[in-house]
Amino acid sequence: MNHLLAGKRFLVVLSLVLLAFAPGCGKKEVVKSTDTAEGAGMAAPPAEGAGTEGQIVTETLPPEGTQTAMAEAEAGVAATMEKPSEFPDIHFDFDQSFIREDARPTLQMVADYLKATTGASILIEGHCDERGTAEYNLALGERRAESTKSYLVSLGVKPGALSTVSFGEEKPVDPGHDEAAWEKNRRAHFVRK
Amino acid sequence: MPVALPDFVVTTGDASLARGFPETIGGDLGMTSLFDVIPRQAHLERIVPEHFGGRPLSFPDWKIIGAEAVVIGKVEIRGDLMTVEMRLYDATLGNMMVGKKYAGPVRQFRKIAHKFSNEVLYAFTGVRGIFDTEIAFSARPEKGRGKEIYIIGLDGRELRQVTDNRSFNLFPRWSPDATGLAYTSYRTGVPQIYLLNLSTGKDRLLQQYGNSKSPGSFSPSGDSLYATLSVKGNSDIYRMSLTGSAVQKVAGGWGIEVSPSVSPDGKSVAFVSNRSGSPQIYVKKIDSSDERRLSQAGNYSTSPSWSPVGDRIAFTSLKEGRYSIYTVRPDGSDQRLAVSGDGDCVDPSFSPDGRYLVYTLRKNGYSELKIGSVDGRWQRGLFKGLPAVGSPSWSPRQ
Numbered sequence: 001m002n003h004l005l006a007g008k009r010f011l012v013v014l015s016l017v018l019l020a021f022a023p024g025c026g027k028k029e030v031v032k033s034t035d036t037a038e039g040a041g042m043a044a045p046p047a048e049g050a051g052t053e054g055q056i057v058t059e060t061l062p063p064e065g066t067q068t069a070m071a072e073a074e075a076g077v078a079a080t081m082e083k084p085s086e087f088p089d090i091h092f093d094f095d096q097s098f099i100r101e102d103a104r105p106t107l108q109m110v111a112d113y114l115k116a117t118t119g120a121s122i123l124i125e126g127h128c129d130e131r132g133t134a135e136y137n138l139a140l141g142e143r144r145a146e147s148t149k150s151y152l153v154s155l156g157v158k159p160g161a162l163s164t165v166s167f168g169e170e171k172p173v174d175p176g177h178d179e180a181a182w183e184k185n186r187r188a189h190f191v192r193k
Numbered sequence: 194m195p196v197a198l199p200d201f202v203v204t205t206g207d208a209s210l211a212r213g214f215p216e217t218i219g220g221d222l223g224m225t226s227l228f229d230v231i232p233r234q235a236h237l238e239r240i241v242p243e244h245f246g247g248r249p250l251s252f253p254d255w256k257i258i259g260a261e262a263v264v265i266g267k268v269e270i271r272g273d274l275m276t277v278e279m280r281l282y283d284a285t286l287g288n289m290m291v292g293k294k295y296a297g298p299v300r301q302f303r304k305i306a307h308k309f310s311n312e313v314l315y316a317f318t319g320v321r322g323i324f325d326t327e328i329a330f331s332a333r334p335e336k337g338r339g340k341e342i343y344i345i346g347l348d349g350r351e352l353r354q355v356t357d358n359r360s361f362n363l364f365p366r367w368s369p370d371a372t373g374l375a376y377t378s379y380r381t382g383v384p385q386i387y388l389l390n391l392s393t394g395k396d397r398l399l400q401q402y403g404n405s406k407s408p409g410s411f412s413p414s415g416d417s418l419y420a421t422l423s424v425k426g427n428s429d430i431y432r433m434s435l436t437g438s439a440v441q442k443v444a445g446g447w448g449i450e451v452s453p454s455v456s457p458d459g460k461s462v463a464f465v466s467n468r469s470g471s472p473q474i475y476v477k478k479i480d481s482s483d484e485r486r487l488s489q490a491g492n493y494s495t496s497p498s499w500s501p502v503g504d505r506i507a508f509t510s511l512k513e514g515r516y517s518i519y520t521v522r523p524d525g526s527d528q529r530l531a532v533s534g535d536g537d538c539v540d541p542s543f544s545p546d547g548r549y550l551v552y553t554l555r556k557n558g559y560s561e562l563k564i565g566s567v568d569g570r571w572q573r574g575l576f577k578g579l580p581a582v583g584s585p586s587w588s589p590r591q
Contacts, residue, residue, distance in 0.1 A: 061297030067394025076360025076380035080339040133495040139428035139449045142405045146426025166405045177557045
């Protein structure tokens, strides 16, 4: 309501200013218009002297609306789908990227497979639960994937056999919204390439 | 301020615009709590073409129903194009305060109406309006599991989808002239930043260097983008040239550094770092080592948004199990709660006049976009028509 009062006060002040600066009130008008017929009409002295001050200013809008960027790509569509894996996911604590004790057997399994199979390579996906901010989670997922990669390298896997990508909070494996779902969604997922 | 918005005169073409214009302007003015729209049933005078050709309004007829301001308009349509003349009268003094004529496409009639709403607000308060601004955000389309970028008007109308590649498209950020968006897309399978030209629908990959990338904010001049970029799992804040390929680290460390938001003078950047053990907001003077922590509240503070007016920084913070939005002065003083609600309030983005915030309300997988005043006095819904709406970004003035 303070705003309203302020607005009214402005109105009074502004009106006074307009009055003060309108020469020969209601007699003379400045008309700036691209439409000449209109302009002529405007310039005619108004009846009763209850006039119009000010001028008509013309503004032209650019013709375009907004266009949609079309760029459907197979890899992009595929990125939204959960890819099958013969390895279980490993899991992380909230807002953490260190490798937990319970992840070690799985990582040993992945390392053994990669070391035993010539030419094999794996994409490590880092994922987060829905809590927190999506941008932060994108970086956190990246860190989880990288920390998984470093651990595999420490087990003797060649870095060239590993690549990483973060999906942040975009691809929950469990759609729930409780701690049980979040625990499943804080994960690294292994995709054979 | 009681304002009358009689039906516009439509001399040729779609007669529904007679009502469409005053309704759009009335909706805008009603949002401010400065104006009350007088119901049209009370109007005594009908607007005719002659009112634009010298015949004065019958001001006593407007004063008697309580109107202090009257907005009239005349629309001429030729094919897809139209000309609209709009006038604001002070009913008490009987003078014209604003007169404008707009030429533009018929389908953009709301944009033209919003522009005149700005004129009306300015005439009475001296404050530049934001009624023609828009909000970009990401959401899941009805069909599909990806996310696309959408834009919606401040009045919740004119929703449109601006990406269509069925992967994840995230974190839209407006260019300073509001003609383009930077955003992250997984269209090639990995998160890269693209620049979208909204008038052509064409976009281009911004930068190859690094892994995960997300745009933060454009420099005020629009020649570079502050963004988060991950190299070997370590994400830091970089400045990327939009004209060349130059990439320069602005802030970083061993921790996670994300979400840069640049001050309006272009000299400082607010960002998130977890170097203290949990994510917190920091401010750094660009090209210097002067860096300090801003957020004190909560153990998880993210998503800084620097007000375009420069006086405050908004961010999300977790307290007692719930995310709320706070604002603080850039020097770290005067931290205040701006928005909290029944659920998590996240991802604040300032309006161009620094008076409002758009944010996401999330609860158990449900999410909607809301707008609230920075002083925390009111909030209202903006959009909830799609699943997984989030990352709203308020456009500059257009």
